[in-house]
Amino acid sequence: MKGLLRKIIMEVRWPVLVFGFGLAVILSVLTALVPRILRDMGALLGFLPWLRPIFTAMMGMDPQNLSPRELMQAFLWVHPTVLSIIWAHELMFTSRIPAGEIDRGTVDFLLGLPISRWKLYLAETTGFLLTGVTIIGLGYSGHLITTLFLQPDMRPQMILTVYIVSNLLAVYLAVGGLSFLVSSFCDRRGKAIGVMFAMLLISFLLNFLAQFWEPAKTIAVLSIMEYYRPAIIIQEEAFATKNVLILVVIGLTAWIAGGVVFRRRSVCTV
Amino acid sequence: MTVLSTSNLSRSYGSRRGVDDINLTLQKGEVFGFLGPNGAGKSTTIRLLLGFLRPSSGSASILGMDCWSRSHLIKRDVGYVAGDVRLYPWLTARRAFQIVSEIRGTPLHREGMQLAERFRLEPDLPVRKMSRGNRQKVALVLALVHRPKLVILDEPTSGLDPLMQATLADCLREMAVDGHSIFFSSHTLSEVEDLCDRVAIVKDGRIVEDSNLNRLKTQAPRIAKIRYCDADTAARCEPPPGIVVTRTTGAECELQLTGEAAELNRWAAGQQIEDISIGPPDLETLFHRWYDVANPLGEDS
Numbered sequence: 001m002k003g004l005l006r007k008i009i010m011e012v013r014w015p016v017l018v019f020g021f022g023l024a025v026i027l028s029v030l031t032a033l034v035p036r037i038l039r040d041m042g043a044l045l046g047f048l049p050w051l052r053p054i055f056t057a058m059m060g061m062d063p064q065n066l067s068p069r070e071l072m073q074a075f076l077w078v079h080p081t082v083l084s085i086i087w088a089h090e091l092m093f094t095s096r097i098p099a100g101e102i103d104r105g106t107v108d109f110l111l112g113l114p115i116s117r118w119k120l121y122l123a124e125t126t127g128f129l130l131t132g133v134t135i136i137g138l139g140y141s142g143h144l145i146t147t148l149f150l151q152p153d154m155r156p157q158m159i160l161t162v163y164i165v166s167n168l169l170a171v172y173l174a175v176g177g178l179s180f181l182v183s184s185f186c187d188r189r190g191k192a193i194g195v196m197f198a199m200l201l202i203s204f205l206l207n208f209l210a211q212f213w214e215p216a217k218t219i220a221v222l223s224i225m226e227y228y229r230p231a232i233i234i235q236e237e238a239f240a241t242k243n244v245l246i247l248v249v250i251g252l253t254a255w256i257a258g259g260v261v262f263r264r265r266s267v268c269t270v
Numbered sequence: 271m272t273v274l275s276t277s278n279l280s281r282s283y284g285s286r287r288g289v290d291d292i293n294l295t296l297q298k299g300e301v302f303g304f305l306g307p308n309g310a311g312k313s314t315t316i317r318l319l320l321g322f323l324r325p326s327s328g329s330a331s332i333l334g335m336d337c338w339s340r341s342h343l344i345k346r347d348v349g350y351v352a353g354d355v356r357l358y359p360w361l362t363a364r365r366a367f368q369i370v371s372e373i374r375g376t377p378l379h380r381e382g383m384q385l386a387e388r389f390r391l392e393p394d395l396p397v398r399k400m401s402r403g404n405r406q407k408v409a410l411v412l413a414l415v416h417r418p419k420l421v422i423l424d425e426p427t428s429g430l431d432p433l434m435q436a437t438l439a440d441c442l443r444e445m446a447v448d449g450h451s452i453f454f455s456s457h458t459l460s461e462v463e464d465l466c467d468r469v470a471i472v473k474d475g476r477i478v479e480d481s482n483l484n485r486l487k488t489q490a491p492r493i494a495k496i497r498y499c500d501a502d503t504a505a506r507c508e509p510p511p512g513i514v515v516t517r518t519t520g521a522e523c524e525l526q527l528t529g530e531a532a533e534l535n536r537w538a539a540g541q542q543i544e545d546i547s548i549g550p551p552d553l554e555t556l557f558h559r560w561y562d563v564a565n566p567l568g569e570d571s
Binding site: 006011107264268 | 317320321322323324341342343344345346348350352354355356357358360365368369370371372373374409412413
């Protein structure tokens with residue numbers, strides 16, 4: 001396992017640092033700017049009424065039911081840039097095995113070594129978890145440092161942020177598990193990323209449409225975003241146990257299925 | 271001791287045939303040549319042996335373990351070089367020794383550096399800056415460094431200069447003497463002829479010949495040249511059955527025979543000739559005959 005982890009680190013260290021520090025900077029900037037923009041939410045929505053459904057779709061509840069501080073805290077963690085950075089890292093990482101290795105022709109070398117496919121899969125998963133925690137941790141740090149400079153009435157409740165980040169990590173696991181499964185079927189990395197990107201996009205749109213279109217509401221449970229509601233965590237001041245559990249089960253089931261497919265399929269560069 | 275064996279090993283890619291009913295065995299210390307042109311099924315067979323591909327039917331085992339279900343255990347004692355070597359761009363030989371040592375659980379740095387020196391490989395040059403030949407050397411060194419019981423090489427000399435080809439051949443001979451088995455796939459007959467004890471020829475996914483190299487040589491045609499004292503005598507040349515005159519140029523006749531030259535020698539002793547030369551068995555011609563689609567030797571014989 002040590003040799004495999006060394007290989008993974010050699011390959012992903014720079015992208016992970018770029019994504020991690022990028023997320024830290026973005027969350028830091030958002031933490032500093034969003035309170036100024038959202039301080040007078042009522043006036044903003046009066047001036048730009050079309051923003052209301054967008055906010056509702058992003059957070060899963062009407063923004064006018066939240067105080068400016070709550071709104072800021074919820075909005076930060078559902079911001080498309082934040083999710084895009086995390087998902088971009090996920091798709092790049094989880095498509096490495098087996099799709100990426102087959103695509104670049106190195107799978108022959110890798111499978112020529114005395115390692116079981118499960119062990120390879122586990123090593124990649126370990127790398128995936130460590131890099132995910134690193135990136136989200138760096139992002140959280142950027143947010144945390146910036147909150148020290150906010151006006152006291154806008155400083156978020158730290159425990160609630162921890163709950164939100166935990167829910168975000170569960171989303172990370174679910175998307176990662178599904179992405180590992182997609183990759184295990186693919187021989188081309190681009191295809192694996194493309195399929196997963198389409199799934200995320202559909203998931204995002206489904207969540208958005210469900211706010212205005214009745215038929216979409218019935219299938220909104222299929223959207224990952226349905227189980228990630230920072231605004232509700234803030235309002236209820238409780239850990240989203242059910243959502244986290246659902247996301248973890250989705251991720252774990254898909255991950256196991258991906259491992260079984262990878263173990264059983266024929267793999268080579270032909 | 272049987273190191274490798276396959277039993278009716280087959281693999282198809284949908285409607286396209288990969289390999290069909292491959293039966294092979296490889297003994298300890300044997301150097302086995304697996305010969306065939308591009309697309310004949312050599313690489314598919316190797317990928318089945320290494321557990322990359324799942325057989326459609328039949329089975330293969332290495333060191334008594336099933337090649338599909340026990341693939342990772344087999345590779346402890348196997349060294350493998352792919353036909354089209356592709357490595358990570360950031361990898362250097364030195365870093366590769368470290369990673370492979372950790373994966374194999376044995377320190378291989380010292381042996382690796384010795385082999386790198388033998389193959390004239392720069393240990394700190396990353397793969398992205400290497401020529402094709404140097405990449406091939408890295409793969410070879412990594413396949414040989416743990417002194418595997420079985421070395422599987424898929425066209426390993428492609429990209430290597432003649433000097434390195436000779437170095438590789440020396441390495442493999444030394445390993446064979448020490449009891450290591452070599453499975454050497456190639457489409458070049460001469461390198462197989464130089465190195466191998468036994469040869470299997472694969473055509474369209476099937477083994478069409480599996481024979482000891484010496485036995486194969488007895489089937490191969492040989493060219494003999496006889497120079498008579500004058501052109502008239504040469505024109506009247508009538509060799510015994512089994513030997514044919516292929517060309518007559520002035521006082522010189524070119525004859526083709528198969529197998530031992532005893533018959534030709536006996537006949538030549540009674541002829542008025544000035545000079546005679548008998549060439550070695552021409553495996554190249556035999557090989558070409560196997561692949562002559564219009565007249566396949568396998569079907570004739």
